[in-house]
Amino acid sequence: MMEIIIHRGTKEIGGSCVELIINKKRLLIDIGLPLDYDSWSEEEKGDYENKMSSIIQKADAIFLSHYHQDHTGLLNLVPERTPIYLSDPTIRAIIIPEMFFGDVFKGFNFIPIYHRKAITEIEGVRIIPYRVDHSAFGAMAFLIEDLKSNKTILYTGDIRLHGLSKTSYLSLKQNVDYMLLEGTNIGRESNEIIKSEQQVFENFVNIFNSYPSHLNYVWASSLNIDRINLLYDACEETNKILAVDFFTMNILKSMYKHHNVPYGSSCRYIRCFYPNYLTSYIKRIQHRDHLINCVHWCKVSKTEIKENASKYVVMIRPSMIEDIKYIDAGNANYITSIWKEYERDEKYKSFFEYINNKGYNKFYNHTSGHAFVEGLKELNQYLNPNVIIPIHTQEANQYKDIFPNSNILQLSDGKRTLL
Numbered sequence: 005m006m007e008i009i010i011h012r013g014t015k016e017i018g019g020s021c022v023e024l025i026i027n028k029k030r031l032l033i034d035i036g037l038p039l040d041y042d043s044w045s046e047e048e049k050g051d052y053e054n055k056m057s058s059i060i061q062k063a064d065a066i067f068l069s070h071y072h073q074d075h076t077g078l079l080n081l082v083p084e085r086t087p088i089y090l091s092d093p094t095i096r097a098i099i100i101p102e103m104f105f106g107d108v109f110k111g112f113n114f115i116p117i118y119h120r121k122a123i124t125e126i127e128g129v130r131i132i133p134y135r136v137d138h139s140a141f142g143a144m145a146f147l148i149e150d151l152k153s154n155k156t157i158l159y160t161g162d163i164r165l166h167g168l169s170k171t172s173y174l175s176l177k178q179n180v181d182y183m184l185l186e187g188t189n190i191g192r193e194s195n196e197i198i199k200s201e202q203q204v205f206e207n208f209v210n211i212f213n214s215y216p217s218h219l220n221y222v223w224a225s226s227l228n229i230d231r232i233n234l235l236y237d238a239c240e241e242t243n244k245i246l247a248v249d250f251f252t253m254n255i256l257k258s259m260y261k262h263h264n265v266p267y268g269s270s271c272r273y274i275r276c277f278y279p280n281y282l283t284s285y286i287k288r289i290q291h292r293d294h295l296i297n298c299v300h301w302c303k304v305s306k307t308e309i310k311e312n313a314s315k316y317v318v319m320i321r322p323s324m325i326e327d328i329k330y331i332d333a334g335n336a337n338y339i340t341s342i343w344k345e346y347e348r349d350e351k352y353k354s355f356f357e358y359i360n361n362k363g364y365n366k367f368y369n370h371t372s373g374h375a376f377v378e379g380l381k382e383l384n385q386y387l388n389p390n391v392i393i394p395i396h397t398q399e400a401n402q403y404k405d406i407f408p409n410s411n412i413l414q415l416s417d418g419k420r421t422l423l
């Protein structure tokens with residue numbers, strides 16, 4: 005017997021948490037925080053954590069599709085003994101930020117999972133992870149099979165068909181009974197002009213080539229590894245050096261032995277710099293000097309960047325404003341390479357005022373981490389599930405128009421449903 009409860013995610017993007025009860029085993033897939041969680045009152049947060057804590061305590065196993073907070077944000081509520089299945093890049097992308105910004109790292113029972121390698125430890129259930137294309141490196145989809153009834157569910161996780169591994173969806177299981185399908189971009193597509201990572205790469209190359217005497221600043225996520233890879237390739241193509249801060253460099257360092265990321269002596273086009281605020285913050289905390297020292301061998305100073313500005317592409321965040329002021333480039337391009345909505349945040353106002361006052365050229369070069377509607381249709385046509393269950397979307401009621409020949413099962417948060 006297979007039952008499903010989507011605790012959160014049937015009518016919103018983020019906060020995803022799906023419970024499957026199969027042959028008396030309770031499995032949780034993703035334990036995310038809602039995207040607007042920071043704006044909740046302390047009381048609302050407390051109530052929500054209590055509610056989710058009792059659900060998480062009862063789980064026999066937890067599966068995490070990828071490391072974004074809207075899928076993993078409740079990790080601190082997981083008991084030490086509970087097995088948590090997640091990919092190797094996901095583990096590293098959780099641990100490194102914790103080493104920088106966490107308190108004492110709690111012990112977790114992390115169990116690494118691999119593309120197409122079945123997880124068979126849970127009685128009566130078989131789970132097969134599949135690598136998928138998303139802005140989180142190492143993101144996974146899950147096929148869950150009830151071994152008694154032979155029913156199958158595919159959880160796509162966050163997925164797209166226009167990134168660096170865009171054909172990875174072809175390895176997913178076809179003709180399943182149920183597919184939990186994300187629909188982030190349904191209803192908000194018109195905001196995205198750039199339709200692929202390839203296009204993002206070409207735009208970087210064009211901008212760098214068009215302004216040979218300019219310094220280039222790029223605001224991108226330290227955890228968007230595919231984007232960093234592509235930025236590195238654009239630097240190689242245009243003979244520039246990519247300068248990333250030592251937090252980003254620690255993430256690359258943690259992954260390079262097992263994954264294709266730009267780190268190590270063979271990567272000639274990348275260097276590490278030390279932003280003021282982060283360096284002094286780390287120095288203030290005991291026993292974290294190694295985070296500074298371990299990537300020191302590929303250091304570039306801000307003075308070197310200042311004196312040879314046109315040679316560099318500097319990956320920044322608005323919190324590095326002091327460093328940007330120190331470099332004080334006469335000619336520069338500023339490129340936003342994350343979701344544009346982040347620019348609106350009030351706390352970045354002084355950063356953008358500075359960029360504007362300096363007269364830097366501003367560009368937007370980003371594509372979504374989620375499938376566009378065309379991609380969702382292609383995915384559905386190829387996978388051909390018997391039933392689609394909408395998740396990770398604000399527009400679940402549009403699924404029936406987008407997939408007119410499919411059966412749609414629209415659930416609501418917290419409701420237990422027999423499959």
Ligand SMILES: [Zn+2]
Nearest residue numbers: 018072074162
């Ligand atoms: Zn998500």
